[in-house]
Amino acid sequence: MKKLFIAVLLVLLLAGCPKPDEEAPEVMITHPANGVEIYDDTVYVQITATDERGVDSVELYINDTLAIAFTKRPFEYYWITTNYPDSSVCSLFAIAYDYSGNTGYSDTISVTIRKNQRPIVSKPFGELPDEGIINTLYTFNATATDTDDDSVYIRFAWGDGDTSLWSSLVKSGDTISMEHRFINAGTYTIKAQAKDKRGRLSFWSEGISFKIVEQALHSLDGVNDFTNEMIAGIDPTGDITEAGQPTPHPLDLDTLWADIWNGKLWIGFKAYASNYGLAYGIYIFPNEIASSGATSDPWERNVFYTTGNDTIFPTYILYFWHENNDSITSANLCKFQTNWNYTNIGSDKFIYNKNNDFLEISLPLQDIGNPDSVFIELFTTGGDKHAQDTSPDDPNVQFPNPDWSDIKTGISKAVKVK
Structure with missing residues:
Protein backbone atom coordinates (compact mmCIF):
# COMPACT_ATOMS: atom_id res chain seq x y z
CA MET A 1 0.00 0.00 0.00
CA LYS A 2 2.81 2.34 0.89
CA LYS A 3 4.55 1.63 -2.42
CA LEU A 4 1.37 2.37 -4.33
CA PHE A 5 1.00 5.70 -2.58
CA ILE A 6 4.57 6.71 -3.47
CA ALA A 7 4.06 5.77 -7.11
CA VAL A 8 0.87 7.81 -7.36
CA LEU A 9 2.61 10.76 -5.71
CA LEU A 10 5.48 10.63 -8.22
CA VAL A 11 3.05 10.57 -11.14
CA LEU A 12 1.25 13.60 -9.79
CA LEU A 13 4.50 15.49 -9.24
CA LEU A 14 5.74 14.73 -12.75
CA ALA A 15 2.44 15.77 -14.29
CA GLY A 16 2.61 19.15 -12.55
CA CYS A 17 6.13 20.06 -13.79
CA PRO A 18 6.33 22.29 -16.96
CA LYS A 19 7.90 20.92 -20.11
CA PRO A 20 11.37 22.25 -20.93
CA ASP A 21 11.36 25.27 -23.42
CA GLU A 22 12.93 24.10 -26.63
CA GLU A 23 11.09 26.45 -29.07
CA ALA A 24 13.25 29.15 -30.69
CA PRO A 25 11.78 32.66 -30.97
CA GLU A 26 10.54 33.82 -34.34
CA VAL A 27 12.28 36.91 -35.72
CA MET A 28 12.14 38.81 -38.99
CA ILE A 29 13.23 42.14 -40.49
CA THR A 30 10.07 43.91 -41.60
CA HIS A 31 11.76 47.05 -42.94
CA PRO A 32 13.48 47.62 -45.32
CA ALA A 33 12.23 45.06 -47.81
CA ASN A 34 14.55 42.54 -49.36
CA GLY A 35 16.17 43.65 -52.63
CA VAL A 36 15.37 47.36 -52.43
CA GLU A 37 17.66 50.20 -53.46
CA ILE A 38 18.18 52.77 -50.73
CA TYR A 39 18.81 56.44 -51.50
CA ASP A 40 18.51 57.87 -48.01
CA ASP A 41 21.47 58.69 -45.79
CA THR A 42 19.53 57.31 -42.81
CA VAL A 43 17.63 54.02 -43.14
CA TYR A 44 14.91 52.93 -40.74
CA VAL A 45 15.31 49.25 -39.77
CA GLN A 46 12.42 47.50 -38.00
CA ILE A 47 12.56 44.00 -36.45
CA THR A 48 9.74 41.91 -35.02
CA ALA A 49 10.43 39.04 -32.61
CA THR A 50 7.96 36.78 -30.76
CA ASP A 51 8.23 33.89 -28.33
CA GLU A 52 5.64 32.08 -26.19
CA ARG A 53 7.64 32.72 -23.04
CA GLY A 54 9.08 36.10 -24.01
CA VAL A 55 11.99 37.55 -25.93
CA ASP A 56 15.03 38.36 -23.88
CA SER A 57 17.11 40.25 -26.47
CA VAL A 58 17.57 40.86 -30.19
CA GLU A 59 20.71 41.53 -32.21
CA LEU A 60 20.98 43.16 -35.63
CA TYR A 61 23.88 42.29 -37.91
CA ILE A 62 24.89 44.30 -40.97
CA ASN A 63 27.42 42.65 -43.26
CA ASP A 64 27.99 40.01 -40.52
CA THR A 65 28.96 42.68 -38.00
CA LEU A 66 26.88 43.38 -34.90
CA ALA A 67 25.23 46.77 -35.40
CA ILE A 68 23.12 46.93 -32.22
CA ALA A 69 21.79 44.70 -29.43
CA PHE A 70 18.29 45.34 -28.05
CA THR A 71 17.21 44.37 -24.54
CA LYS A 72 13.73 45.83 -24.80
CA ARG A 73 11.18 46.82 -27.38
CA PRO A 74 10.82 48.45 -29.83
CA PHE A 75 13.42 46.73 -31.96
CA GLU A 76 14.08 49.72 -34.23
CA TYR A 77 17.33 51.09 -35.56
CA TYR A 78 18.35 54.09 -37.66
CA TRP A 79 21.18 52.97 -39.89
CA ILE A 80 23.54 55.71 -41.17
CA THR A 81 24.72 54.87 -44.70
CA THR A 82 26.76 57.97 -45.57
CA ASN A 83 30.10 56.13 -45.38
CA TYR A 84 29.07 53.39 -47.80
CA PRO A 85 30.21 53.77 -51.41
CA ASP A 86 27.59 54.04 -54.11
CA SER A 87 26.19 50.66 -55.24
CA SER A 88 27.27 48.92 -52.02
CA VAL A 89 25.31 45.67 -51.52
CA CYS A 90 24.68 45.07 -47.81
CA SER A 91 23.24 42.06 -45.99
CA LEU A 92 21.12 42.32 -42.84
CA PHE A 93 19.87 39.62 -40.48
CA ALA A 94 18.65 39.49 -36.88
CA ILE A 95 19.04 37.01 -34.00
CA ALA A 96 16.49 36.75 -31.19
CA TYR A 97 17.09 35.08 -27.80
CA ASP A 98 14.43 33.88 -25.38
CA TYR A 99 14.77 33.44 -21.63
CA SER A 100 15.51 29.75 -22.01
CA GLY A 101 18.54 30.42 -24.17
CA ASN A 102 16.88 29.41 -27.42
CA THR A 103 18.05 31.29 -30.51
CA GLY A 104 16.03 32.32 -33.56
CA TYR A 105 17.44 33.61 -36.84
CA SER A 106 15.72 35.85 -39.37
CA ASP A 107 16.06 35.47 -43.09
CA THR A 108 18.94 37.48 -44.50
CA ILE A 109 17.90 40.43 -46.63
CA SER A 110 20.02 42.26 -49.16
CA VAL A 111 19.80 45.98 -49.96
CA THR A 112 21.78 48.21 -52.33
CA ILE A 113 23.00 51.61 -51.17
CA ARG A 114 22.55 54.33 -53.76
CA LYS A 115 24.00 57.75 -53.22
CA ASN A 116 21.26 60.31 -53.75
CA GLN A 117 23.23 62.96 -55.60
CA ARG A 118 22.37 66.60 -55.22
CA PRO A 119 20.39 68.01 -58.13
CA GLU A 214 11.03 103.76 -60.67
CA GLN A 215 10.40 104.78 -64.27
CA ALA A 216 11.66 103.87 -67.73
CA LEU A 217 14.57 105.78 -69.23
CA HIS A 218 12.98 105.59 -72.69
CA SER A 219 9.54 104.81 -74.01
CA LEU A 220 8.55 104.47 -77.65
CA ASP A 221 6.08 107.37 -77.77
CA GLY A 222 7.48 109.84 -80.30
CA VAL A 223 8.48 112.24 -77.54
CA ASN A 224 12.13 113.21 -77.25
CA ASP A 225 13.22 111.88 -73.85
CA PHE A 226 16.92 111.74 -74.76
CA THR A 227 19.39 113.71 -72.67
CA ASN A 228 22.37 115.77 -73.80
CA GLU A 229 24.64 112.87 -72.86
CA MET A 230 22.88 110.85 -75.56
CA ILE A 231 23.68 113.20 -78.44
CA ALA A 232 25.44 111.05 -81.05
CA GLY A 233 25.74 113.62 -83.82
CA ILE A 234 25.17 117.28 -84.65
CA ASP A 235 24.62 118.83 -88.06
CA PRO A 236 23.97 122.54 -88.57
CA THR A 237 20.35 123.39 -89.29
CA GLY A 238 19.85 125.31 -92.51
CA ASP A 239 22.78 123.87 -94.46
CA ILE A 240 20.29 122.84 -97.19
CA THR A 241 17.95 125.34 -98.84
CA GLU A 242 15.64 125.17 -101.83
CA ALA A 243 13.26 127.65 -103.34
CA GLY A 244 9.67 126.97 -102.38
CA GLN A 245 10.60 124.73 -99.43
CA PRO A 246 10.29 125.59 -95.75
CA THR A 247 13.12 126.09 -93.30
CA PRO A 248 14.38 123.74 -92.07
CA HIS A 249 14.41 122.03 -95.46
CA PRO A 250 12.70 118.58 -95.51
CA LEU A 251 16.09 116.98 -96.28
CA ASP A 252 17.80 118.85 -93.47
CA LEU A 253 19.11 116.96 -90.46
CA ASP A 254 20.32 118.42 -87.20
CA THR A 255 20.79 116.51 -83.92
CA LEU A 256 21.03 112.73 -83.81
CA TRP A 257 20.28 111.12 -80.45
CA ALA A 258 21.18 107.52 -79.67
CA ASP A 259 21.41 105.30 -76.62
CA ILE A 260 21.69 101.63 -75.71
CA TRP A 261 19.26 100.76 -72.93
CA ASN A 262 17.26 97.74 -71.88
CA GLY A 263 18.69 95.55 -74.60
CA LYS A 264 17.72 97.96 -77.37
CA LEU A 265 19.30 100.54 -79.63
CA TRP A 266 17.32 103.77 -79.23
CA ILE A 267 17.61 106.38 -82.01
CA GLY A 268 15.80 109.67 -82.38
CA PHE A 269 15.97 112.64 -84.76
CA LYS A 270 13.88 115.43 -86.22
CA ALA A 271 12.21 114.38 -89.48
CA TYR A 272 11.17 117.63 -91.16
CA ALA A 273 9.94 116.00 -94.39
CA SER A 274 6.30 117.15 -94.10
CA ASN A 275 4.92 116.97 -97.68
CA TYR A 276 8.23 115.89 -99.20
CA GLY A 277 8.93 112.30 -100.33
CA LEU A 278 12.36 111.10 -99.19
CA ALA A 279 14.27 108.31 -97.47
CA TYR A 280 15.96 108.27 -94.08
CA GLY A 281 18.87 105.86 -93.94
CA ILE A 282 20.90 104.75 -90.94
CA TYR A 283 24.08 102.76 -91.49
CA ILE A 284 24.72 100.43 -88.53
CA PHE A 285 28.10 98.84 -87.84
CA PRO A 286 28.07 96.27 -85.00
CA ASN A 287 31.24 96.35 -82.86
CA GLU A 288 33.50 98.03 -85.44
CA ILE A 289 33.44 99.89 -88.72
CA ALA A 290 34.12 97.07 -91.15
CA SER A 291 32.84 95.79 -94.46
CA SER A 292 30.01 93.27 -94.59
CA GLY A 293 31.14 92.10 -98.01
CA ALA A 294 28.24 93.77 -99.80
CA THR A 295 29.07 95.43 -103.11
CA SER A 296 26.15 97.86 -103.22
CA ASP A 297 23.58 99.63 -101.13
CA PRO A 298 20.46 97.44 -100.65
CA TRP A 299 18.28 100.01 -102.43
CA GLU A 300 20.88 100.62 -105.16
CA ARG A 301 21.22 104.21 -104.02
CA ASN A 302 24.44 106.05 -104.71
CA VAL A 303 25.38 105.97 -101.03
CA PHE A 304 28.25 104.04 -99.49
CA TYR A 305 30.59 104.30 -96.54
CA THR A 306 34.21 105.21 -97.04
CA THR A 307 37.27 104.75 -94.84
CA GLY A 308 40.10 106.42 -96.66
CA ASN A 309 40.22 104.83 -100.09
CA ASP A 310 38.00 101.87 -99.15
CA THR A 311 34.36 101.70 -100.17
CA ILE A 312 32.42 99.48 -97.76
CA PHE A 313 28.87 98.73 -96.70
CA PRO A 314 27.77 97.91 -93.15
CA THR A 315 26.09 94.69 -92.09
CA TYR A 316 22.84 96.46 -91.22
CA ILE A 317 21.00 99.42 -92.71
CA LEU A 318 17.72 100.95 -91.55
CA TYR A 319 15.62 102.58 -94.27
CA PHE A 320 12.43 104.60 -93.77
CA TRP A 321 10.46 106.04 -96.66
CA HIS A 322 8.63 109.25 -95.81
CA GLU A 323 5.71 109.77 -98.17
CA ASN A 324 4.63 113.25 -99.24
CA ASN A 325 1.47 112.91 -97.13
CA ASP A 326 3.65 113.23 -94.01
CA SER A 327 3.65 109.55 -93.05
CA ILE A 328 6.17 106.73 -92.94
CA THR A 329 4.97 104.18 -95.48
CA SER A 330 7.93 101.80 -95.45
CA ALA A 331 10.33 100.75 -92.70
CA ASN A 332 12.97 98.08 -93.26
CA LEU A 333 15.95 96.59 -91.50
CA CYS A 334 18.31 95.36 -94.21
CA LYS A 335 20.88 92.72 -93.30
CA PHE A 336 23.66 91.47 -95.55
CA GLN A 337 24.25 87.69 -95.69
CA THR A 338 25.72 86.92 -99.14
CA ASN A 339 22.92 89.22 -100.33
CA TRP A 340 20.63 91.80 -98.79
CA ASN A 341 17.68 90.51 -96.79
CA TYR A 342 14.83 92.81 -95.85
CA THR A 343 12.75 92.70 -92.69
CA ASN A 344 9.79 94.99 -92.26
CA ILE A 345 9.73 96.64 -88.87
CA GLY A 346 6.47 97.72 -87.34
CA SER A 347 5.03 100.08 -84.78
CA ASP A 348 6.60 98.08 -81.96
CA LYS A 349 10.03 99.28 -83.14
CA PHE A 350 9.49 102.83 -84.40
CA ILE A 351 7.08 105.73 -84.21
CA TYR A 352 6.80 108.94 -86.20
CA ASN A 353 5.15 111.84 -84.42
CA LYS A 354 4.23 114.36 -87.10
CA ASN A 355 3.04 116.82 -84.46
CA ASN A 356 6.62 117.43 -83.39
CA ASP A 357 8.41 115.97 -86.47
CA PHE A 358 10.17 113.38 -84.30
CA LEU A 359 11.09 109.89 -85.51
CA GLU A 360 11.99 107.48 -82.70
CA ILE A 361 13.37 103.97 -83.15
CA SER A 362 13.69 101.17 -80.61
CA LEU A 363 15.63 98.31 -82.21
CA PRO A 364 16.34 95.16 -80.14
CA LEU A 365 20.06 94.46 -80.05
CA GLN A 366 19.33 90.83 -80.83
CA ASP A 367 18.09 92.01 -84.24
CA ILE A 368 21.64 93.15 -85.01
CA GLY A 369 23.50 90.24 -83.45
CA ASN A 370 23.76 91.46 -79.83
CA PRO A 371 26.93 93.49 -80.40
CA ASP A 372 29.06 94.88 -77.60
CA SER A 373 29.05 98.29 -79.27
CA VAL A 374 27.34 100.04 -82.19
CA PHE A 375 28.44 102.71 -84.70
CA ILE A 376 25.80 104.65 -86.67
CA GLU A 377 25.43 107.45 -89.21
CA LEU A 378 22.15 109.00 -90.35
CA PHE A 379 21.49 110.45 -93.80
CA THR A 380 18.67 111.66 -96.03
CA THR A 381 18.31 110.90 -99.71
CA GLY A 382 15.67 110.65 -102.38
CA GLY A 383 14.91 108.15 -105.13
CA ASP A 384 18.07 106.26 -106.04
CA LYS A 385 20.43 109.20 -105.46
CA HIS A 386 23.24 109.88 -103.03
CA ALA A 387 23.09 111.27 -99.49
CA GLN A 388 21.87 114.88 -99.28
CA ASP A 389 22.55 115.55 -95.61
CA THR A 390 23.95 113.65 -92.63
CA SER A 391 24.15 113.65 -88.87
CA PRO A 392 26.77 113.91 -87.58
CA ASP A 393 27.96 116.53 -90.06
CA ASP A 394 29.97 114.77 -92.76
CA PRO A 395 32.51 116.71 -94.89
CA ASN A 396 31.77 114.38 -97.83
CA VAL A 397 28.12 115.46 -97.90
CA GLN A 398 27.92 119.23 -98.37
CA PHE A 399 25.06 120.22 -100.69
CA PRO A 400 23.66 123.72 -100.06
CA ASN A 401 20.92 122.81 -102.54
CA PRO A 402 19.55 119.30 -103.16
CA ASP A 403 21.73 117.54 -105.72
CA TRP A 404 19.90 114.93 -107.78
CA SER A 405 22.84 113.99 -109.97
CA ASP A 406 24.09 110.42 -110.28
CA ILE A 407 27.37 111.04 -108.50
CA LYS A 408 28.29 108.57 -105.77
CA THR A 409 28.80 110.09 -102.34
CA GLY A 410 30.52 108.27 -99.51
CA ILE A 411 29.55 109.03 -95.94
CA SER A 412 32.38 108.76 -93.42
CA LYS A 413 31.38 109.91 -89.92
CA ALA A 414 29.78 106.94 -88.15
CA VAL A 415 29.86 107.50 -84.39
CA LYS A 416 29.90 105.05 -81.52
CA VAL A 417 26.71 105.01 -79.48
CA LYS A 418 27.59 105.61 -75.84
Missing part, protein backbone atom coordinates in the same frame (compact mmCIF):
# COMPACT_ATOMS: atom_id res chain seq x y z
CA ILE A 120 22.05 70.78 -60.11
CA VAL A 121 20.16 73.95 -60.95
CA SER A 122 21.00 76.62 -63.51
CA LYS A 123 21.21 80.26 -62.65
CA PRO A 124 17.96 82.09 -63.47
CA PHE A 125 17.52 83.25 -67.04
CA GLY A 126 14.90 84.89 -69.22
CA GLU A 127 14.19 87.64 -71.70
CA LEU A 128 14.79 90.42 -69.22
CA PRO A 129 15.43 94.10 -69.93
CA ASP A 130 18.60 95.75 -68.73
CA GLU A 131 16.47 97.61 -66.22
CA GLY A 132 13.07 96.71 -64.86
CA ILE A 133 10.30 98.97 -63.60
CA ILE A 134 8.79 98.73 -60.12
CA ASN A 135 5.45 96.91 -59.78
CA THR A 136 5.95 95.18 -63.13
CA LEU A 137 5.80 91.40 -63.50
CA TYR A 138 8.94 89.75 -64.87
CA THR A 139 9.37 86.09 -65.75
CA PHE A 140 12.38 84.11 -64.54
CA ASN A 141 13.31 80.59 -65.62
CA ALA A 142 15.59 77.89 -64.24
CA THR A 143 16.42 74.33 -65.25
CA ALA A 144 17.37 71.54 -62.84
CA THR A 145 18.96 68.19 -63.63
CA ASP A 146 19.31 65.21 -61.32
CA THR A 147 22.06 62.60 -61.70
CA ASP A 148 19.72 59.93 -60.33
CA ASP A 149 17.06 61.07 -62.83
CA ASP A 150 14.72 61.92 -59.98
CA SER A 151 11.96 64.43 -60.56
CA VAL A 152 12.69 67.84 -59.08
CA TYR A 153 11.14 70.95 -57.58
CA ILE A 154 12.54 74.47 -58.15
CA ARG A 155 12.19 77.69 -56.21
CA PHE A 156 13.60 81.22 -56.49
CA ALA A 157 15.06 83.64 -53.98
CA TRP A 158 14.22 87.07 -55.35
CA GLY A 159 16.82 89.05 -53.44
CA ASP A 160 14.20 91.31 -51.86
CA GLY A 161 13.67 89.14 -48.79
CA ASP A 162 11.06 86.98 -50.50
CA THR A 163 11.46 83.36 -51.60
CA SER A 164 8.96 81.61 -53.83
CA LEU A 165 7.11 78.43 -52.97
CA TRP A 166 8.42 75.22 -54.48
CA SER A 167 7.23 74.57 -58.00
CA SER A 168 5.29 71.50 -58.98
CA LEU A 169 7.31 68.31 -59.45
CA VAL A 170 8.85 68.18 -62.94
CA LYS A 171 11.15 65.83 -64.80
CA SER A 172 14.89 66.20 -64.53
CA GLY A 173 16.01 68.60 -67.24
CA ASP A 174 12.71 70.48 -67.44
CA THR A 175 12.51 74.25 -67.08
CA ILE A 176 10.34 76.03 -64.54
CA SER A 177 9.11 79.61 -65.01
CA MET A 178 7.91 81.92 -62.25
CA GLU A 179 6.86 85.56 -62.19
CA HIS A 180 7.78 88.20 -59.65
CA ARG A 181 7.28 91.92 -59.23
CA PHE A 182 9.62 94.17 -57.26
CA ILE A 183 8.01 96.85 -55.13
CA ASN A 184 11.04 99.08 -54.56
CA ALA A 185 13.78 100.41 -56.80
CA GLY A 186 17.18 98.80 -56.34
CA THR A 187 19.49 96.10 -57.66
CA TYR A 188 18.49 92.56 -56.76
CA THR A 189 20.33 89.24 -56.98
CA ILE A 190 18.02 86.41 -58.01
CA LYS A 191 19.00 82.78 -57.35
CA ALA A 192 17.41 79.37 -57.87
CA GLN A 193 17.44 76.15 -55.87
CA ALA A 194 16.29 72.62 -56.69
CA LYS A 195 15.07 69.72 -54.55
CA ASP A 196 14.67 66.15 -55.77
CA LYS A 197 11.64 64.04 -54.95
CA ARG A 198 13.56 62.39 -52.10
CA GLY A 199 14.20 65.77 -50.50
CA ARG A 200 17.86 66.26 -51.44
CA LEU A 201 18.58 69.97 -51.93
CA SER A 202 20.87 71.52 -54.50
CA PHE A 203 23.15 74.35 -53.60
CA TRP A 204 21.77 77.78 -54.43
CA SER A 205 22.63 78.72 -57.99
CA GLU A 206 24.83 81.52 -59.13
CA GLY A 207 22.83 84.72 -58.94
CA ILE A 208 21.87 87.18 -61.65
CA SER A 209 21.74 90.89 -60.98
CA PHE A 210 18.60 92.77 -61.98
CA LYS A 211 18.21 96.51 -61.61
CA ILE A 212 14.77 97.93 -60.87
CA VAL A 213 14.05 101.63 -61.45
